[in-house]
Amino acid sequence: MSRGMEKFWLALVLVVVNALGGQCKGGTTPLQEGFYSGKCGTADVEAVVGSVVASFYGNDPNITAALLRMQFHDCFDGCDASLLLDGTGSEKTAAPNLSVRGYNIIEAAKSAVEAICAGVVSCADIIIMATRDAVFLAGGGRYSVQTGRRDGTVSLARNVNLPGPSISVSDSIKAFGRRGLDATDMVHLLGGHTVGVAHCSLFQDRLYNFQNTQKPDPTMDATLRETLIATCPRNSNVNNVANLDQDPPSSSTVDNSYYKQIVLNRGILQIDQALALDPRTKPTVTAIAEGSDFSTRFGEAMIKLGAFQVLTGGKGEIRRFCNTTRAFSN
Template sequence: MTSKAAALVTLALGFIFVTFSGQCYGHGPASSPALQVGFYRGKCNGTADVEAIVSGVVGKWFLKDHTIIPALLRMQFHDCFVNGCDASILLDGSNSEKTAPPNLSVRGYDLIDAAKAAVEEVCPGVVSCADIIVMATRDVVALGRGGRYIVETGRRDGTISLAKNVNLPAPSISVSDSIKAFAKKGLNTTDMVYLLGGHTVGVAHCSLFEDRLYNFQNSGKPDKTMSPLLLFFLRFICPQNAVVDNTANLDQNPLSSLNVDNSYYWQIKLNRGVLQIDQELALDSATKDIVTSIAKGFDFSTKFGQAMVKLGAVQVLTGTQGQIRSSCSAVNK
């Protein structure tokens, strides 16, 4: 994939919904025992509820822009998958992670800054930006009817952010290579399939899958695994050699593209996956049974929340490591 195409990645591990579910799920396994549920309880003037403050900011933002859900989910993934969940993606700089091609379309920084400012007013120098990303992401998923999972906190912020360290899985990555990439982060194959289920809502630019429509693997033909009806529809949206890089929903069920559910898995089982990695999940022997199980099951929200918590525990800084930034976009001097 070219750097230009990478810059347009909109692998929106996220959702857009209309109601709050009110459900609460267990936090599941974590890779860092130093993290705790309710880490900030009693640490901010005794009575200040850090998570409630963040939730309040997120709720107001959500009312103005529902698409903040996929934005924050993507932000957490892009942060955690590089140097771990240390908020390094938030740091400004001429060669920071923000400047790497896959991160040029990441957004949601303003919301994180607003949440940080609100917390600093009552609890200065205590709450990390890394924790705010994880809390805010949990909150938008809940607002998006994705189930409210319990997050662990206690992360500290990193001080290094370099574009050269950004090595995120591309949309055309093979299942086997994707499994290896996730395994390096302590995430197993099932975790990977659930996290990619974030594509139940989100969009991708035509440039990321155009080869599947016209010249798959330089064959001069479309990807034969794609449904003929989907091929017809996507060619209409993405004409060959188009000047404008349009987008398509990753969940092709029009009745469910604004809901977090297992519809995405049914779509890829029907050969209606838009991205190559999505479709291959339903075809590869290592993942197809997991896909089928999720498609037929009723616990996607629970398992997705558990996978998000596990993602949020990847290579965290705790204790005396890192720092608590005064501003999320700059290292303390």
Template structure:
């Protein structure tokens, strides 16, 4: 697969992003809060909250990855998804099953006790997600901070890529956020710890493209097993692991890509990555090599830099006292 000059530059920064503090992506910076809270380290406080939850609930990893993605893809990484309200982003159909709000609240409360009015909710999302990835076997990439929280959260702004989208459509959607096709394949690799529901894949199991037959690109034994899990006329919407390797379905690793090569991708967009010439080689590379951990961290850093608010003079941003409401008015 050919990369643009920008993509090659980003991939080449892998070890720098992971190992150096003080590295900047735009106005964001690794170690932004160092020295700003005199009695404690912000990232250590957030890490403790995430670790406590992870001990009893490892599914929090997938929840936080999804939370950060859904926040950043709508008007940038400004924690707008956290705001409560009758027409806020939380109320949009794609966000009704988003989880993890409570752990962000807990981390924010812990930080505010020691360092009030300094740390943004948007930065807590990024830090908490990184820590969850690390706890579940992924690389502890250096997270960048310095974001401010947004003031607007509207359900009408939520326009997220569908799981049945084509690869070319997905590439276009990610490109609008200045993310490369490789970034897209990497971020979809977060599905190595995710789940979906039967309602999202029944068309692949029973009536793919209105043929009345299952999707021929799915492994036949998997299709049979999933039809048992997802009966055609059942009202129960069961869950399914997106990584069908049960030994690593809660681990951030490259197993997801290996499953795709076995025709065991669950969502249509997942399996399509192996079928499209523009992404097949990337999938094969991540499935067979050791590049995934570093490059996944790089992609998460790049995701976290989408349309951020960093200037204290920018009236579109603030440091919220509560992650669920703006300081002046509730949204």
């Protein structure tokens, strides 16, 4: 065979391997819906995880906010479950992650899938599946998740780079953009604030000394400010909480109520309120508040977030336990 023909056939083989998702050793398997179908016999891995989530949700509906936050905090620096790892100086110890909760839910789901199918399902995928199920239980749309991630082995607090509650819209757009998410994705993802709470320390400056002006944030609804002052007294040593969605009947439901509130200048966090005022994000906020399909677009944005810097194929590991790098031999 001539050297030219050898090059042709080698190139053709590489094309075929890539088309098959790089299934050869050391290749990269792309994320896909139904990745675990047939990998655990007749067991439905997603249904097993969903059952665990439902049992927790029945006792505490607030787990939806907890799991949304967990996925965001893990995936914003790469969806590899590195947030779950214990250890001195791990991501768990970074200031923005100290209040993350829901680790027990992920461990329970991991135990459930290991009981039927050991060494196959990653902790990184369990976060994604569990969050989707919690969103659905809280009234959101049920979107189809992509799976096939493997777990990371490095978790360092110094690598955590999460946007804070007072970030500007410009800087937020840049931060999301570096993760392959555009401004519209950002607006939908911040819609996760339709559930959950914020501690007074995260927005108290808006009540008393906004941007060192010794005055309140002029963009905050006056009635809301009076309510929040009662919750967050000046110089109080108690770090109380307020619902991120200030419509009580909807504060535990994944819907568009959050957007309706920020249109009325009733946003709690500075970035939330800024979304409704900045000309780059205001049209999207207004459209969602007026009834555009938030559930579908939120699900699409969550899928995009879940694909950021994943480990697949021969990279990473499948952990035995989600809080340690002790892995299966595969």
